[in-house]
Amino acid sequence: MKLNDQEKNRYSRHISLKEVGLYGQEKLKAAKVLVIGAGGLGCPVLQYLTAAGIGTIGIIDFDTVDETNLQRQILFTVNDIGSNKATAAEKRLIQLNPNVNFNVYTDKLTTKNALSLFNDYDVIVDGTDNFSTRYLINDASVITNKPLVYGAIYKFEGQVTVFNYKNGPSYRCLFPEPPKAGSVPNCSDVGVIGVLPGLIGTQQANEVLKLILEIGNPLSGKMLTYNALDSSSLTLNVPKSEEEIAKIKSDNFSFETMDYDFFCDLLKQEKMKEISIEGLKQWYEESKDFKVIDVRSDWELPRINKENVVVIPLDELQNGILKISKSKDVVVICQHGVRSKFAIEVLEREYNFINLINLSEGAANWK
Amino acid sequence: MTLTIKYFGMTAEASGKTEESFRSNYSSIAELQKDIINKYPKLEKISFKIAANQTIVNDDYLLSENEEIALLPPFAGG
Numbered sequence: 001m002k003l004n005d006q007e008k009n010r011y012s013r014h015i016s017l018k019e020v021g022l023y024g025q026e027k028l029k030a031a032k033v034l035v036i037g038a039g040g041l042g043c044p045v046l047q048y049l050t051a052a053g054i055g056t057i058g059i060i061d062f063d064t065v066d067e068t069n070l071q072r073q074i075l076f077t078v079n080d081i082g083s084n085k086a087t088a089a090e091k092r093l094i095q096l097n098p099n100v101n102f103n104v105y106t107d108k109l110t111t112k113n114a115l116s117l118f119n120d121y122d123v124i125v126d127g128t129d130n131f132s133t134r135y136l137i138n139d140a141s142v143i144t145n146k147p148l149v150y151g152a153i154y155k156f157e158g159q160v161t162v163f164n165y166k167n168g169p170s171y172r173c174l175f176p177e178p179p180k181a182g183s184v185p186n187c188s189d190v191g192v193i194g195v196l197p198g199l200i201g202t203q204q205a206n207e208v209l210k211l212i213l214e215i216g217n218p219l220s221g222k223m224l225t226y227n228a229l230d231s232s233s234l235t236l237n238v239p240k241s242e243e244e245i246a247k248i249k250s251d252n253f254s255f256e257t258m259d260y261d262f263f264c265d266l267l268k269q270e271k272m273k274e275i276s277i278e279g280l281k282q283w284y285e286e287s288k289d290f291k292v293i294d295v296r297s298d299w300e301l302p303r304i305n306k307e308n309v310v311v312i313p314l315d316e317l318q319n320g321i322l323k324i325s326k327s328k329d330v331v332v333i334c335q336h337g338v339r340s341k342f343a344i345e346v347l348e349r350e351y352n353f354i355n356l357i358n359l360s361e362g363a364a365n366w367k
Numbered sequence: 368m369t370l371t372i373k374y375f376g377m378t379a380e381a382s383g384k385t386e387e388s389f390r391s392n393y394s395s396i397a398e399l400q401k402d403i404i405n406k407y408p409k410l411e412k413i414s415f416k417i418a419a420n421q422t423i424v425n426d427d428y429l430l431s432e433n434e435e436i437a438l439l440p441p442f443a444g445g
Contacts, residue, residue, distance in 0.1 A: 041445045129445040152442035154376045159442055174423060175441045179414035184377065184443050192444060225375060225439070227385070234373070236437060237422040 001030040001055060007099060011053050019215045025053060029099075031212045034058040034121040036109060036137060038085040040197030041127030041151045041204065043075040048205035050093045050100050054212075057093075058121055060105035061085040068327045072194040082322065108352075109133060111256045114140040123208050125149045127201065130352075131178045132260040138163060138171035142248045143255055147211055147220075151204040154184075156193050156228040158200035161238065162207050165220040169240040174223065176244055178264040196228050261352075272344055274360040275331055283331075290329040294363070295343045300335055302366050314339050321351055330355055336362035368394070368432045372403065378438040381409035389436070397426035399436070415440040 003011070003025060014020045014028075033054050035042050038061040049057055065073070065080040065088055073085075080088040086104045093102065107113065114136060118124060124146050126137050134152075141148040147165040151158065163170045203224065210216045221240065226233045247253060275283075283290060284306065292309040295317065303309075312320035314334070324330060324347070332340040332347075337360040347353040372389045379385050382403075391402050396417050404410045416423050418437040419430060430436075 037445050039445055127445045129443060131441070131443050134443070151445065153444040154440075154442040157376055157442070174416060175414075177414075179441055180412065183412055183414060184441060197445070223439075227375075230385075234437065235421065236418045236439065239423060 001026050003029060007053065010097075010099070014052070020213060024213045024215075027212055028053050028209070029055040031123070032056040032058070032121045033123045033125060033208055033212075034060065034117065035125045035127060036060050036133070037127035037129065038073075038075070038089040039063070039069065039127060039129060040072045040153065040192065041201040042085075042125075043073045043089065044198045044201030045125050045127060045151075045205045045208070046089055046093055047075060047096070048202060049208060050097045052205075052209060053097065054100060054208075056101045056103065056121075058103040058105065058117070059086040059089055060107070060109055060117070061089075062106055062108040063326065064322050066325060066327050072192065072197050074198065109136065111136060111140075111258055111260070115144055115255065118144040118146050121146065123147050123149060123211055125151075125204055125208060127151060127204070130264075131184070132264040134171065135178060135263060136258075136260045139248050139253075139255055139258070142170050142245060147218075149204045149207045149211070151197075151200045153192055153196050153200055155190060156196060158196055158203075158226045158228075159223055160200055160203045160207065160219060160226075161223040162211065162218045162220045165211065165218055167240075168220040169238050170245055170248070172244040172248065173241040174238050176241070180265065193228055199226060199228065272341065273357040275357050276361055277359070277363075277366055280331060280359060288329075290331060291325045292331045292333060293324055293343070295332060295334050295339050296363070302363065304333065304363060304366055314343055317343055317346065321347075324353070326353060326355060328355065329357060331357045331359055333359040333363045335364050338362075368392075368430065370399075370430065370433070371435045373435065373437040375415075375438060376440045376442060377413045378410060378415050378440055381413055382407045391430075394430050395426065396424055396428045396430065399430060400426075403438070410438075413440055 011025045014025050015022050031054050035045055038059050063085050065076045065083050075089045075092045084106045086106055090102045090104045118140050124141050141164045148163040151160050210218050223236050223238050294311045295314040297313050310323050332344050334340040341358050344356045370389045373386050374382050391399050393399050415438045419434050
Protein backbone atom coordinates (compact mmCIF):
# COMPACT_ATOMS: atom_id res chain seq x y z
CA MET A 1 0.00 0.00 0.00
CA LYS A 2 1.66 3.23 -1.23
CA LEU A 3 2.60 6.06 1.14
CA ASN A 4 1.91 9.71 0.37
CA ASP A 5 4.62 12.36 0.82
CA GLN A 6 3.45 13.33 4.30
CA GLU A 7 3.60 9.68 5.41
CA LYS A 8 7.07 9.26 3.89
CA ASN A 9 8.23 12.13 6.06
CA ARG A 10 6.38 10.96 9.15
CA TYR A 11 7.89 7.47 8.99
CA SER A 12 11.33 8.56 7.74
CA ARG A 13 13.13 7.09 10.78
CA HIS A 14 11.61 3.71 9.97
CA ILE A 15 12.30 4.05 6.28
CA SER A 16 15.98 4.78 7.00
CA LEU A 17 16.33 1.32 8.55
CA LYS A 18 17.32 -1.22 5.93
CA GLU A 19 15.25 -3.84 7.78
CA VAL A 20 12.13 -1.70 7.26
CA GLY A 21 12.60 0.66 4.32
CA LEU A 22 9.80 2.05 2.17
CA TYR A 23 8.63 -1.46 1.34
CA GLY A 24 8.37 -2.40 5.04
CA GLN A 25 6.50 0.77 5.89
CA GLU A 26 4.05 -0.01 3.09
CA LYS A 27 3.54 -3.45 4.62
CA LEU A 28 2.74 -1.81 7.97
CA LYS A 29 0.22 0.43 6.21
CA ALA A 30 -1.42 -2.58 4.58
CA ALA A 31 -1.57 -4.52 7.86
CA LYS A 32 -4.63 -5.04 10.05
CA VAL A 33 -4.11 -5.71 13.77
CA LEU A 34 -6.81 -6.51 16.32
CA VAL A 35 -5.99 -5.50 19.90
CA ILE A 36 -8.20 -7.23 22.48
CA GLY A 37 -8.41 -5.30 25.73
CA ALA A 38 -7.49 -1.59 25.92
CA GLY A 39 -6.15 -1.88 29.46
CA GLY A 40 -2.66 -2.03 30.93
CA LEU A 41 -1.17 -4.04 28.06
CA GLY A 42 -3.51 -2.74 25.36
CA CYS A 43 -2.62 0.93 25.93
CA PRO A 44 1.12 0.71 25.12
CA VAL A 45 0.48 -1.80 22.33
CA LEU A 46 -2.04 0.57 20.73
CA GLN A 47 0.14 3.62 21.24
CA TYR A 48 3.19 2.12 19.53
CA LEU A 49 1.26 0.40 16.73
CA THR A 50 -0.53 3.67 15.98
CA ALA A 51 2.72 5.62 15.99
CA ALA A 52 4.33 2.95 13.79
CA GLY A 53 1.70 3.46 11.10
CA ILE A 54 -0.25 0.19 11.11
CA GLY A 55 -2.96 0.82 8.49
CA THR A 56 -5.96 -0.64 10.33
CA ILE A 57 -6.23 -1.20 14.07
CA GLY A 58 -9.22 -2.86 15.73
CA ILE A 59 -9.79 -2.06 19.41
CA ILE A 60 -12.19 -4.24 21.37
CA ASP A 61 -13.09 -3.59 25.02
CA PHE A 62 -16.47 -3.51 26.77
CA ASP A 63 -15.09 -2.10 30.02
CA THR A 64 -15.11 1.53 31.16
CA VAL A 65 -12.25 3.67 32.43
CA ASP A 66 -12.02 3.74 36.22
CA GLU A 67 -9.85 6.03 38.33
CA THR A 68 -7.73 3.06 39.48
CA ASN A 69 -6.83 2.36 35.83
CA LEU A 70 -4.95 5.67 35.42
CA GLN A 71 -1.93 4.40 37.42
CA ARG A 72 -0.92 2.28 34.38
CA GLN A 73 -3.36 2.68 31.47
CA ILE A 74 -1.53 5.56 29.91
CA LEU A 75 -3.89 6.47 27.07
CA PHE A 76 -6.55 7.71 29.48
CA THR A 77 -7.00 10.94 31.39
CA VAL A 78 -9.27 11.92 34.27
CA ASN A 79 -11.75 13.18 31.67
CA ASP A 80 -12.17 9.61 30.36
CA ILE A 81 -13.39 8.14 33.67
CA GLY A 82 -16.70 6.42 33.00
CA SER A 83 -16.14 6.25 29.21
CA ASN A 84 -15.77 3.02 27.28
CA LYS A 85 -12.07 2.12 27.02
CA ALA A 86 -12.06 1.31 23.29
CA THR A 87 -13.81 4.60 22.48
CA ALA A 88 -11.58 6.64 24.79
CA ALA A 89 -8.44 4.99 23.36
CA GLU A 90 -9.49 5.78 19.78
CA LYS A 91 -10.15 9.43 20.69
CA ARG A 92 -6.57 9.76 21.92
CA LEU A 93 -4.93 7.68 19.18
CA ILE A 94 -6.53 9.60 16.30
CA GLN A 95 -4.70 12.66 17.59
CA LEU A 96 -1.45 10.72 17.56
CA ASN A 97 -1.86 9.45 14.00
CA PRO A 98 -4.83 10.42 11.83
CA ASN A 99 -3.52 8.19 9.01
CA VAL A 100 -4.62 5.07 10.90
CA ASN A 101 -8.04 3.58 10.30
CA PHE A 102 -9.54 2.53 13.66
CA ASN A 103 -12.35 0.04 14.18
CA VAL A 104 -13.85 0.31 17.65
CA TYR A 105 -15.84 -2.54 19.19
CA THR A 106 -17.51 -1.87 22.54
CA ASP A 107 -19.11 -5.32 22.80
CA LYS A 108 -17.69 -8.20 24.74
CA LEU A 109 -15.67 -10.72 22.70
CA THR A 110 -17.75 -13.91 22.56
CA THR A 111 -17.73 -17.23 20.75
CA LYS A 112 -20.44 -15.77 18.51
CA ASN A 113 -18.47 -12.77 17.22
CA ALA A 114 -14.83 -13.89 17.57
CA LEU A 115 -14.34 -15.89 14.37
CA SER A 116 -15.78 -13.32 11.95
CA LEU A 117 -13.89 -10.56 13.75
CA PHE A 118 -10.55 -12.43 13.67
CA ASN A 119 -11.00 -13.17 9.97
CA ASP A 120 -10.85 -9.43 9.25
CA TYR A 121 -7.35 -9.07 10.75
CA ASP A 122 -3.79 -10.30 10.11
CA VAL A 123 -2.48 -10.36 13.69
CA ILE A 124 -4.32 -10.70 17.02
CA VAL A 125 -3.00 -9.18 20.26
CA ASP A 126 -4.15 -10.51 23.64
CA GLY A 127 -4.15 -7.89 26.39
CA THR A 128 -7.05 -9.29 28.40
CA ASP A 129 -7.20 -9.96 32.12
CA ASN A 130 -8.92 -13.31 32.61
CA PHE A 131 -8.42 -16.94 31.66
CA SER A 132 -11.76 -17.59 29.99
CA THR A 133 -11.14 -14.85 27.42
CA ARG A 134 -7.54 -15.96 26.96
CA TYR A 135 -8.60 -19.53 26.09
CA LEU A 136 -11.35 -18.18 23.84
CA ILE A 137 -8.85 -15.97 21.99
CA ASN A 138 -6.35 -18.79 21.65
CA ASP A 139 -8.89 -21.21 20.22
CA ALA A 140 -10.32 -18.62 17.81
CA SER A 141 -6.75 -17.85 16.63
CA VAL A 142 -6.08 -21.53 16.00
CA ILE A 143 -9.36 -21.96 14.11
CA THR A 144 -8.88 -18.82 11.96
CA ASN A 145 -5.13 -19.51 11.61
CA LYS A 146 -4.00 -16.10 12.90
CA PRO A 147 -0.79 -15.36 14.80
CA LEU A 148 -1.52 -14.36 18.39
CA VAL A 149 0.79 -12.01 20.28
CA TYR A 150 0.32 -12.90 23.93
CA GLY A 151 1.20 -10.88 27.01
CA ALA A 152 0.23 -11.45 30.66
CA ILE A 153 1.28 -9.84 33.92
CA TYR A 154 1.33 -10.53 37.65
CA LYS A 155 2.49 -7.97 40.23
CA PHE A 156 6.13 -7.39 39.08
CA GLU A 157 6.38 -10.19 36.48
CA GLY A 158 5.36 -10.54 32.87
CA GLN A 159 5.19 -13.13 30.09
CA VAL A 160 5.35 -12.50 26.33
CA THR A 161 5.14 -14.96 23.46
CA VAL A 162 3.72 -15.47 19.96
CA PHE A 163 1.26 -18.33 19.49
CA ASN A 164 -0.07 -19.98 16.32
CA TYR A 165 2.64 -18.46 14.15
CA LYS A 166 3.30 -20.57 11.05
CA ASN A 167 1.97 -23.72 12.75
CA GLY A 168 3.86 -23.00 15.96
CA PRO A 169 2.63 -23.88 19.45
CA SER A 170 -0.56 -22.44 20.94
CA TYR A 171 -1.52 -21.38 24.45
CA ARG A 172 -2.97 -24.85 25.09
CA CYS A 173 0.37 -26.47 24.20
CA LEU A 174 1.78 -24.63 27.23
CA PHE A 175 -1.25 -24.66 29.54
CA PRO A 176 -3.70 -27.33 28.31
CA GLU A 177 -6.04 -26.78 31.26
CA PRO A 178 -6.99 -23.53 32.97
CA PRO A 179 -5.86 -23.16 36.58
CA LYS A 180 -8.26 -23.88 39.40
CA ALA A 181 -10.86 -21.14 39.75
CA GLY A 182 -9.72 -18.28 41.92
CA SER A 183 -6.16 -19.66 42.26
CA VAL A 184 -4.62 -16.96 40.03
CA PRO A 185 -5.65 -13.45 40.98
CA ASN A 186 -5.67 -10.57 38.48
CA CYS A 187 -4.30 -7.03 38.78
CA SER A 188 -7.40 -5.62 40.41
CA ASP A 189 -7.19 -8.24 43.16
CA VAL A 190 -3.50 -8.16 44.03
CA GLY A 191 -2.06 -5.03 42.47
CA VAL A 192 0.51 -4.48 39.75
CA ILE A 193 3.45 -2.09 39.40
CA GLY A 194 2.35 0.56 36.92
CA VAL A 195 5.27 0.38 34.46
CA LEU A 196 5.05 -3.44 34.13
CA PRO A 197 2.28 -3.48 31.49
CA GLY A 198 4.30 -0.80 29.68
CA LEU A 199 7.37 -3.03 29.60
CA ILE A 200 5.42 -6.10 28.50
CA GLY A 201 3.05 -4.25 26.14
CA THR A 202 5.91 -2.63 24.23
CA GLN A 203 7.46 -6.10 23.81
CA GLN A 204 4.13 -7.25 22.35
CA ALA A 205 4.08 -4.27 19.97
CA ASN A 206 7.62 -5.15 18.92
CA GLU A 207 6.55 -8.73 18.15
CA VAL A 208 3.63 -7.45 16.05
CA LEU A 209 5.97 -5.26 13.98
CA LYS A 210 8.44 -8.13 13.50
CA LEU A 211 5.67 -10.44 12.31
CA ILE A 212 4.37 -7.93 9.78
CA LEU A 213 7.81 -6.84 8.57
CA GLU A 214 9.05 -10.46 8.60
CA ILE A 215 12.30 -9.45 10.29
CA GLY A 216 14.26 -10.87 13.21
CA ASN A 217 13.10 -13.91 15.16
CA PRO A 218 9.57 -13.83 16.50
CA LEU A 219 9.01 -15.22 19.99
CA SER A 220 7.24 -18.23 18.51
CA GLY A 221 7.86 -21.41 20.51
CA LYS A 222 9.56 -19.30 23.17
CA MET A 223 8.11 -17.51 26.17
CA LEU A 224 9.96 -14.52 27.51
CA THR A 225 9.51 -14.01 31.23
CA TYR A 226 10.52 -10.74 32.84
CA ASN A 227 10.89 -9.76 36.50
CA ALA A 228 10.81 -6.01 37.09
CA LEU A 229 12.17 -6.27 40.65
CA ASP A 230 15.56 -7.60 39.63
CA SER A 231 15.35 -6.66 35.92
CA SER A 232 15.97 -10.28 35.01
CA SER A 233 14.55 -12.19 32.08
CA LEU A 234 14.46 -15.83 31.12
CA THR A 235 13.30 -17.27 27.81
CA LEU A 236 11.75 -20.74 27.95
CA ASN A 237 11.20 -23.00 24.95
CA VAL A 238 7.57 -24.03 24.51
CA PRO A 239 7.22 -27.26 22.51
CA LYS A 240 4.21 -27.71 20.26
CA SER A 241 1.58 -30.28 21.21
CA GLU A 242 0.02 -31.63 18.02
CA GLU A 243 -2.61 -33.31 20.16
CA GLU A 244 -3.81 -30.05 21.76
CA ILE A 245 -3.99 -28.24 18.42
CA ALA A 246 -5.76 -31.16 16.74
CA LYS A 247 -8.44 -31.04 19.47
CA ILE A 248 -9.33 -27.45 18.60
CA LYS A 249 -9.20 -28.06 14.86
CA SER A 250 -11.30 -31.21 15.15
CA ASP A 251 -14.84 -31.25 13.74
CA ASN A 252 -16.01 -32.35 17.18
CA PHE A 253 -14.84 -29.07 18.73
CA SER A 254 -17.85 -26.78 18.68
CA PHE A 255 -16.31 -23.35 19.28
CA GLU A 256 -19.47 -21.31 18.90
CA THR A 257 -21.33 -23.21 21.60
CA MET A 258 -18.34 -23.58 23.92
CA ASP A 259 -18.85 -22.10 27.42
CA TYR A 260 -15.42 -20.70 28.31
CA ASP A 261 -16.55 -19.34 31.67
CA PHE A 262 -17.65 -22.81 32.66
CA PHE A 263 -14.45 -24.31 31.23
CA CYS A 264 -12.48 -21.92 33.41
CA ASP A 265 -14.67 -22.65 36.40
CA LEU A 266 -15.76 -19.05 36.90
CA LEU A 267 -19.27 -20.12 37.77
CA LYS A 268 -18.11 -22.75 40.22
CA GLN A 269 -16.30 -20.27 42.42
CA GLU A 270 -17.17 -20.09 46.08
CA LYS A 271 -20.71 -19.09 46.91
CA MET A 272 -21.89 -15.50 46.81
CA LYS A 273 -20.15 -13.15 49.22
CA GLU A 274 -22.39 -11.68 51.92
CA ILE A 275 -22.28 -8.85 54.43
CA SER A 276 -24.51 -7.90 57.38
CA ILE A 277 -25.77 -4.42 58.32
CA GLU A 278 -23.29 -4.48 61.18
CA GLY A 279 -20.47 -5.35 58.76
CA LEU A 280 -21.56 -2.60 56.38
CA LYS A 281 -21.62 -0.03 59.21
CA GLN A 282 -18.11 -1.09 60.16
CA TRP A 283 -16.92 -0.50 56.57
CA TYR A 284 -18.30 3.04 56.79
CA GLU A 285 -16.59 3.59 60.14
CA GLU A 286 -13.29 2.38 58.70
CA SER A 287 -13.80 4.67 55.64
CA LYS A 288 -13.20 1.64 53.42
CA ASP A 289 -13.17 2.44 49.68
CA PHE A 290 -16.27 0.67 48.34
CA LYS A 291 -19.55 1.32 46.51
CA VAL A 292 -23.17 0.47 47.22
CA ILE A 293 -25.76 -0.31 44.57
CA ASP A 294 -29.37 0.06 45.78
CA VAL A 295 -31.66 -1.93 43.48
CA ARG A 296 -34.87 -0.76 45.22
CA SER A 297 -37.26 1.82 43.82
CA ASP A 298 -36.57 5.30 45.14
CA TRP A 299 -39.68 5.37 47.40
CA GLU A 300 -38.65 2.34 49.47
CA LEU A 301 -37.45 3.27 52.97
CA PRO A 302 -35.18 3.42 54.89
CA ARG A 303 -32.62 4.92 52.49
CA ILE A 304 -28.89 4.66 53.12
CA ASN A 305 -27.88 8.28 52.77
CA LYS A 306 -24.20 7.98 51.95
CA GLU A 307 -22.17 9.43 49.09
CA ASN A 308 -21.08 6.03 47.73
CA VAL A 309 -24.65 4.80 47.12
CA VAL A 310 -25.86 4.53 43.51
CA VAL A 311 -29.55 3.79 42.93
CA ILE A 312 -30.29 1.44 40.02
CA PRO A 313 -33.78 -0.09 40.41
CA LEU A 314 -33.76 -3.78 39.50
CA ASP A 315 -35.84 -3.33 36.34
CA GLU A 316 -33.33 -0.75 35.06
CA LEU A 317 -30.27 -2.88 35.89
CA GLN A 318 -29.29 -3.64 32.29
CA ASN A 319 -29.15 0.11 31.48
CA GLY A 320 -27.15 0.92 34.58
CA ILE A 321 -24.26 -1.54 34.13
CA LEU A 322 -21.75 1.21 33.38
CA LYS A 323 -22.45 2.84 36.74
CA ILE A 324 -21.25 -0.25 38.63
CA SER A 325 -17.56 -0.36 39.55
CA LYS A 326 -15.72 -3.51 38.52
CA SER A 327 -12.64 -2.76 40.56
CA LYS A 328 -13.91 -1.80 44.02
CA ASP A 329 -15.95 -3.95 46.39
CA VAL A 330 -19.61 -3.29 45.62
CA VAL A 331 -22.32 -4.07 48.17
CA VAL A 332 -25.68 -4.68 46.48
CA ILE A 333 -28.71 -3.90 48.63
CA CYS A 334 -32.51 -4.14 48.55
CA GLN A 335 -35.18 -4.39 51.23
CA HIS A 336 -34.75 -8.02 52.33
CA GLY A 337 -31.73 -9.35 50.42
CA VAL A 338 -33.69 -11.23 47.75
CA ARG A 339 -33.70 -8.79 44.82
CA SER A 340 -30.05 -7.93 45.52
CA LYS A 341 -29.16 -11.63 45.37
CA PHE A 342 -30.96 -11.93 42.04
CA ALA A 343 -29.16 -8.81 40.74
CA ILE A 344 -25.77 -10.25 41.71
CA GLU A 345 -26.55 -13.54 39.97
CA VAL A 346 -27.42 -11.67 36.75
CA LEU A 347 -24.40 -9.36 36.97
CA GLU A 348 -22.00 -12.24 37.61
CA ARG A 349 -23.45 -14.45 34.91
CA GLU A 350 -24.10 -11.90 32.16
CA TYR A 351 -21.46 -9.24 32.84
CA ASN A 352 -18.66 -11.13 34.59
CA PHE A 353 -18.69 -9.15 37.82
CA ILE A 354 -16.59 -10.75 40.58
CA ASN A 355 -16.60 -7.94 43.15
CA LEU A 356 -20.22 -7.99 44.33
CA ILE A 357 -21.35 -8.59 47.90
CA ASN A 358 -24.94 -9.16 48.99
CA LEU A 359 -26.43 -7.32 51.97
CA SER A 360 -28.16 -10.57 52.85
CA GLU A 361 -30.47 -9.29 55.58
CA GLY A 362 -31.60 -6.33 53.46
CA ALA A 363 -31.72 -2.63 54.29
CA ALA A 364 -35.11 -2.82 56.10
CA ASN A 365 -33.39 -2.64 59.50
CA TRP A 366 -30.87 0.05 58.54
CA LYS A 367 -30.81 2.88 61.10
CA MET B 368 21.07 -35.01 42.71
CA THR B 369 21.41 -31.26 43.05
CA LEU B 370 19.26 -28.98 40.93
CA THR B 371 18.72 -25.25 40.70
CA ILE B 372 15.07 -24.29 40.95
CA LYS B 373 13.71 -20.93 39.80
CA TYR B 374 10.31 -19.84 41.04
CA PHE B 375 8.00 -17.47 39.16
CA GLY B 376 4.86 -15.57 40.17
CA MET B 377 2.72 -17.33 42.74
CA THR B 378 5.23 -20.20 43.06
CA ALA B 379 7.84 -17.70 44.29
CA GLU B 380 5.38 -16.45 46.89
CA ALA B 381 4.58 -20.01 48.00
CA SER B 382 8.25 -20.92 48.41
CA GLY B 383 9.33 -17.52 49.70
CA LYS B 384 12.22 -17.36 47.23
CA THR B 385 12.94 -16.82 43.53
CA GLU B 386 15.79 -19.31 43.27
CA GLU B 387 17.44 -22.05 45.33
CA SER B 388 19.68 -25.07 45.16
CA PHE B 389 17.48 -28.15 45.67
CA ARG B 390 18.56 -31.68 46.56
CA SER B 391 16.29 -34.43 45.28
CA ASN B 392 16.52 -38.23 45.30
CA TYR B 393 14.17 -38.45 42.36
CA SER B 394 14.88 -38.36 38.67
CA SER B 395 11.50 -37.75 37.00
CA ILE B 396 9.64 -34.45 36.83
CA ALA B 397 6.51 -35.97 38.37
CA GLU B 398 8.49 -37.18 41.41
CA LEU B 399 10.40 -33.94 41.71
CA GLN B 400 7.11 -32.04 41.68
CA LYS B 401 5.89 -34.06 44.68
CA ASP B 402 9.20 -33.44 46.41
CA ILE B 403 8.92 -29.67 45.93
CA ILE B 404 5.30 -29.64 47.09
CA ASN B 405 6.34 -31.62 50.19
CA LYS B 406 8.81 -28.88 51.01
CA TYR B 407 6.34 -26.06 50.18
CA PRO B 408 2.78 -27.34 50.80
CA LYS B 409 1.30 -24.03 49.57
CA LEU B 410 2.34 -25.06 46.02
CA GLU B 411 -0.31 -27.77 46.11
CA LYS B 412 -3.01 -25.25 45.24
CA ILE B 413 -1.06 -23.51 42.47
CA SER B 414 -1.07 -24.52 38.81
CA PHE B 415 2.32 -24.42 37.12
CA LYS B 416 4.34 -26.00 34.32
CA ILE B 417 7.92 -27.12 34.78
CA ALA B 418 10.83 -26.26 32.53
CA ALA B 419 14.14 -28.14 32.59
CA ASN B 420 17.14 -26.38 31.08
CA GLN B 421 14.89 -23.66 29.67
CA THR B 422 12.44 -26.02 27.95
CA ILE B 423 8.91 -26.87 29.13
CA VAL B 424 8.83 -30.62 29.80
CA ASN B 425 6.26 -33.31 30.61
CA ASP B 426 5.93 -35.39 33.77
CA ASP B 427 7.94 -38.30 32.37
CA TYR B 428 11.04 -36.22 31.59
CA LEU B 429 14.16 -37.59 33.32
CA LEU B 430 16.37 -35.13 35.13
CA SER B 431 20.13 -35.01 35.19
CA GLU B 432 22.60 -33.54 37.70
CA ASN B 433 22.78 -29.73 37.94
CA GLU B 434 19.82 -29.09 35.69
CA GLU B 435 18.10 -25.72 35.95
CA ILE B 436 14.43 -26.16 36.77
CA ALA B 437 11.80 -23.38 36.46
CA LEU B 438 8.26 -23.39 37.85
CA LEU B 439 6.08 -21.35 35.50
CA PRO B 440 2.51 -20.50 36.54
CA PRO B 441 0.01 -18.96 34.10
CA PHE B 442 -0.75 -15.25 34.63
CA ALA B 443 -4.18 -13.76 33.98
CA GLY B 444 -3.48 -10.04 34.32
CA GLY B 445 -3.43 -7.51 31.54
